[in-house]
């Protein structure tokens with residue numbers, strides 16, 4: 279058994295200082311990190327408990343009309359917060375689609391952003407091949423069980439997917455992740471927060487060593503009237519997405535004025551379908567436009583032995599989610 283030290287921080291600077299030592303990890307709700315530790319996938323030498331930093335535990339309005347969600351706000355509190363439900367219903371729906379009520383009561387916004395893939399080979403240390411867990415060892419999923427794996431943006435090194443529902447909605451909403459660390463504060467546009475695997479699938483995000491996520495900032499709400507989060511999964515609850523779609527529209531009569539479409543369950547990061555968005559803008563939500571816009575999202579998709587069904591599923595899910603958001607379903 280490894281010896282692990284534990285330190286409880288009560289403010290941001292103390293947390294950053296406590297995490298300076300090699301092998302330190304922040305712990306929020308612990309719903310992912312503790313599982314990974316029990317399975318021998320994560321082996322931190324020190325846990326820095328951030329759950330007593332009060333300044334990161336609230337939802338506050340921003341001067342521009344946006345909203346700041348502290349990194350320690352629990353998923354259930356965020357989902358049910360009146361401002362989030364009223365102004366960003368897409369995000370509330372995405373939170374509620376994730377995990378179970380008990381897990382959402384523990385899970386924090388910062389931890390949700392950082393949760394790791396659910397690839398079977400990453401979780402099971404009995405498999406020697408996993409470039410994400412053991413860089414250079416290979417990818418067992420390429421030829422193995424790959425039903426839940428990526429169809430977009432994968433590499434020969436890794437075909438794992440990002441499992442977060444919340445993050446798909448945040449990608450569509452153009453959120454900003456605020457972080458603080460040894461080099462000070464910075465703001466990371468959401469599209470730049472999660473990475474594609476490339477040659478370094480062991481690196482999930484652009485967060486630097488020792489940096490603490492302090493909040494997620496939402497721009498002013500534009501999509502409260504026309505948005506929908508659709509999650510397609512094997513069970514009605516307590517299951518990760520095979521494919522999910524966050525659709526957000528601004529309508530001018532019957533015509534789409536602005537469109538945001540992000541996909542989950544299909545790539546190593548939440549996937550913005552920008553060509554789909556461009557096709558939708560300026561058009562009414564006709565059957566033909568929806569079909570053609572959805573096809574654009576998967577034009578570069580590549581399926582593997584068990585997951586080719588996701589290519590058609592993603593298109594159908596886009597059509598359903600965008601139609602529902604636009605009120606034409």
Ligand SMILES: Cc1cc2nc3c(=O)[nH]c(=O)nc-3n(C[C@H](O)[C@H](O)[C@H](O)COP(=O)(O)OP(=O)(O)OC[C@H]3O[C@@H](n4cnc5c(N)ncnc54)[C@H](O)[C@@H]3O)c2cc1C
Nearest residue numbers: 306307308309310311376377386388389390392442443491
């Ligand atoms: C059975 C099960 C089913 C689930 N189903 C779903 C699902 O359907 N959809 C979904 O989206 N999720 C699902 N989840 C995942 C769940 O949402 C995550 O476990 C949870 O969001 C992680 O949050 P946490 O606060 O517990 O993170 P922790 O476990 O505390 O931490 C996770 C990681 O984040 C890092 N971290 C935490 N906070 C910060 C911070 N502020 N700054 C920097 N790093 C930080 C930690 O060091 C660790 O590496 C499921 C989990 C389980 C166990």
